[in-house]
Amino acid sequence: MTREQIRSYLEFYRDLGIDSIYRRSDALATCPAKPDVALPDLAPKVDGLDQIRLDIGDCKRCRLSEKRTNIVFGSGNETAKLVFVGEGPGADEDEQGLPFVGRAGQLLTQMIDNTAAKEGIPITRAEVYICNVVKCRPPENRTPQPDEMEICGQFLYRQLMTIRPKAICALGSTAMKALLNSKEGITRLRGKWHKWRDIPVMITYHPSYLLRQYNQTARREAWEDLKALLHFVYD
Numbered sequence: 001m002t003r004e005q006i007r008s009y010l011e012f013y014r015d016l017g018i019d020s021i022y023r024r025s026d027a028l029a030t031c032p033a034k035p036d037v038a039l040p041d042l043a044p045k046v047d048g049l050d051q052i053r054l055d056i057g058d059c060k061r062c063r064l065s066e067k068r069t070n071i072v073f074g075s076g077n078e079t080a081k082l083v084f085v086g087e088g089p090g091a092d093e094d095e096q097g098l099p100f101v102g103r104a105g106q107l108l109t110q111m112i113d114n115t116a117a118k119e120g121i122p123i124t125r126a127e128v129y130i131c132n133v134v135k136c137r138p139p140e141n142r143t144p145q146p147d148e149m150e151i152c153g154q155f156l157y158r159q160l161m162t163i164r165p166k167a168i169c170a171l172g173s174t175a176m177k178a179l180l181n182s183k184e185g186i187t188r189l190r191g192k193w194h195k196w197r198d199i200p201v202m203i204t205y206h207p208s209y210l211l212r213q214y215n216q217t218a219r220r221e222a223w224e225d226l227k228a229l230l231h232f233v234y235d
Contacts, residue, residue, distance in 0.1 A: 052155055055155075056073065062151045062152075063148070064136035069137075070094055070096070072093045072098060074131030074159060075131075076130050078129065078163065079163070080127060080165055081165050083159075084169045085132065085160075086206065087171070088132045088134040088137060089134075093105070094137040100207075103211055104206070112124065115223060115226045119227060131159055133152060133174055149177075160197075164199070166199075166200070166233045167199065168202070169229055170201055170202070180194055186203060186205065189203045190203045191228070204222050204225035204229075
């Protein structure tokens with residue numbers, strides 16, 4: 001493992017709020033009374049989306065597995081220049097095993113396709129990649145808990161590092177917090193460029209918020225965010 005990989009892993013754990021990491025020593029390994037805390041291998045030397053999905057398996061790592069129907073890994077162009085990251089699967093996504101296929105997903109598709117068409121950018125939703133912070137549906141669509149986000153975070157990290165898009169769009173406050181580790185409100189950070197590792201990140205509203213709060217101002221802002229994002233990535 002290179003120094004750059006180690007530094008990247010340590011930055012990832014710092015972003016999750018983990019301040020201390022302990023390495024296995026021979027003394028601890030031979031002393032069952034004092035078990036060690038080991039850093040999991042986040043990214044194998046040869047990684048890819050198929051390998052990540054295989055490593056997730058029939059995941060039982062957190063409580064979200066108890067009531068899920070399907071793991072929702074991600075979908076779209078695996079060599080995409082643009083990745084959208086949402087919060088977690090809803091009922092339709094849990095049933096079909098695909099992200100953003102319900103009402104919020106239909107709105108996201110319209111936003112991508114219509115904005116691209118109006119701006120003369122020849123792409124559709126099929127050209128981007130879409131995934132979520134957590135891969136299993138939280139009960140009653142509640143916000144994922146920090147430990148659930150931490151456990152799934154290793155797989156999101158690997159997805160993004162494998163695809164290495166030109167830009168990431170964080171949809172909503174949960175995705176924003178997962179990527180930026182920020183306590184700021186989304187209204188303060190949306191529409192501005194940020195960084196996850198060295199990849200530019202645009203923050204905007206989650207489509208489900210735009211459905212719940214029929215707010216013309218919020219919708220206009222979300223479309224402006226998307227327009228700036230698409231021009232940055234595809235111009």
